[in-house]
């Protein structure tokens with residue numbers, strides 16, 4: 001489903017003429033199978049978000065390959081990347097990234113609109129999704145009228161509304177209290193079981209990482225597989 005091979009990336013930081021090269025990805029290799037929950041865990045600054053951005057096609061790596069369902073994505077143009085992302089990836093962020101002027105239904109249906117899905121089908125899909133994530137009661141609320149946990153449910157619903165094969169989650173519970181964190185992690189596990197969607201969860205939190213089927217540890221620009229749960 002996802003194969004990452006010999007991925008290298010460096011950033012140039014500092015003033016022009018005096019730039020310093022910072023090697024962030026130093027030869028990353030890993031595979032993810034359809035339906036897995038994989039966590040990528042590592043300290044702040046270890047390069048987790050950079051890796052996620054490369055997988056999603058937001059950032060072109062200096063070298064190496066990313067295959068998604070057999071398609072090499074690292075060489076895509078920006079336009080190709082955007083179209084590919086819409087079909088293959090959903091995103092969940094630490095700070096939810098909901099549109100403040102749009103209510104719950106409008107936030108969730110946005111990716112369907114971008115894909116040109118008709119209003120009738122959009123309405124049906126959104127109603128089904130609201131039930132799955134437990135948000136039917138607050139369907140017409142705006143983000144600032146929701147708790148953090150509810151806002152993250154909206155962004156999970158938005159990530160999954162187009163049935164993408166892969167959801168990329170960057171510190172999905174980083175802004176939540178411990179109890180809400182457990183609820184959100186359980187929801188992600190439930191959705192994974194129901195729909196076989198692949199989750200890649202990026203976190204610095206060992207406890208969050210431990211809900212995954214497989215843990216990949218990022219240290220000094222390299223990934224090592226830490227342990228394997230029996231599914």
Ligand SMILES: Nc1ncnc2c1ncn2[C@@H]1O[C@H](COP(=O)(O)OP(=O)(O)OP(=O)(O)O)[C@@H](O)[C@H]1O
Nearest residue numbers: 011012013024043044045046047048049050051204
């Ligand atoms: N656009 C950029 N330009 C220059 N340096 C960058 C850029 N993005 C990230 N870096 C550097 O790359 C390194 C890895 O950053 P990255 O955000 O990938 O780490 P991370 O593991 O996700 O950390 P965190 O958990 O704090 O988000 C850091 O040293 C960071 O300063």
